[in-house]
Amino acid sequence: MNKLSFTITGNLADPWKRSVYPAELTIEDGRIKTIRPITDDTPVPEEFILPGFVDSHVHIESSMLVPSEFARLAVVHGTVGTVSDPHEIANVCGMSGVEFMIENGNRVPFKFNFGAPSCVPATVFETAGAALNSEDVEKLLAKEEIRYLSEMMNFPGVLFKDPEVMKKIAAAHKLGKPVDGHAPGLRGEEAKQYIEAGISTDHECFTADEALDKLQHGMKILIREGSAAKNFEALIELLDDHPKMILFCSDDKHPDSLVAGHINQLCARAVAR
Ligand SMILES: [Zn+2]
Numbered sequence: 001m002n003k004l005s006f007t008i009t010g011n012l013a014d015p016w017k018r019s020v021y022p023a024e025l026t027i028e029d030g031r032i033k034t035i036r037p038i039t040d041d042t043p044v045p046e047e048f049i050l051p052g053f054v055d056s057h058v059h060i061e062s063s064m065l066v067p068s069e070f071a072r073l074a075v076v077h078g079t080v081g082t083v084s085d086p087h088e089i090a091n092v093c094g095m096s097g098v099e100f101m102i103e104n105g106n107r108v109p110f111k112f113n114f115g116a117p118s119c120v121p122a123t124v125f126e127t128a129g130a131a132l133n134s135e136d137v138e139k140l141l142a143k144e145e146i147r148y149l150s151e152m153m154n155f156p157g158v159l160f161k162d163p164e165v166m167k168k169i170a171a172a173h174k175l176g177k178p179v180d181g182h183a184p185g186l187r188g189e190e191a192k193q194y195i196e197a198g199i200s201t202d203h204e205c206f207t208a209d210e211a212l213d214k215l216q217h218g219m220k221i222l223i224r225e226g227s228a229a230k231n232f233e234a235l236i237e238l239l240d241d242h243p244k245m246i247l248f249c250s251d252d253k254h255p256d257s258l259v260a261g262h263i264n265q266l267c268a269r270a271v272a273r
Helices: 067-077 087-105 134-142 155-159 163-174 188-196 208-215 232-238 255-260 263-272
Strands: 006-014 019-028 031-037 053-055 079-084 111-117 146-152 179-181 220-224 246-249
Touching: 053 246, 053 263, 067 079, 067 087, 067 255, 067 263, 079 146, 087 111, 087 134, 087 146, 111 134, 134 146, 134 163, 146 163, 155 163, 155 188, 163 179, 188 208, 208 220, 208 232, 220 232, 232 263, 246 263
Parallel strands: 053 079, 079 111, 111 146, 146 179, 220 246
Antiparallel strands: 006 019, 019 031
């Protein structure tokens, strides 16, 4: 068997068809070439074949590891990619920190989807090591490796239409790159305004009511369960009614808990329910 070309059979979990069926997969040069449902009585192993997991919002820095080492631990649990905001390193060393994360992540086949940090420093009261203004953010967004504007924490700035904040959002929209949100506790008309500014995700909901408020205006809700915040129990009931609008994320994953498991744990808990 060639390492990159082989066939495998098992029970395929197909998220698009929302079903599980026996199938044979042909892999050529490391890529899935064909998926053939097995309809005759060919024996199929009991194992399941699952697509890879993506952590939809995680700060790699919280793992206290460089991206390539984070990947080494995460891939063991079936994680093949992340959506990652490098704002922690950016708060310490600015643009060069973000560039380091991209460069180090490129050393491994794991897919880090890095964003341009929208709020460095996080507040004006902070004495950070660096600041990223709207011009810096625009420069980062222009890079192919930067996929989105990350974690718009300054939600008052969005509601009051702060010019610097609006410039950052406009720069992302101009390039067709999405804007990731962060709006803990925002409800009703304010949530609607925040979403209408063109911000498409939120990982800060801690009650189902808050999440429903945001879902009805078209925002995708990330159920966060990491080393710090834990919102799985409060939000998981939303998954049945809004399967295409709900994602799983950890936000922060300390090394000891990354060793124990990752998005696979959340999927297992969801299935168990
Ligand atoms: Zn975050």
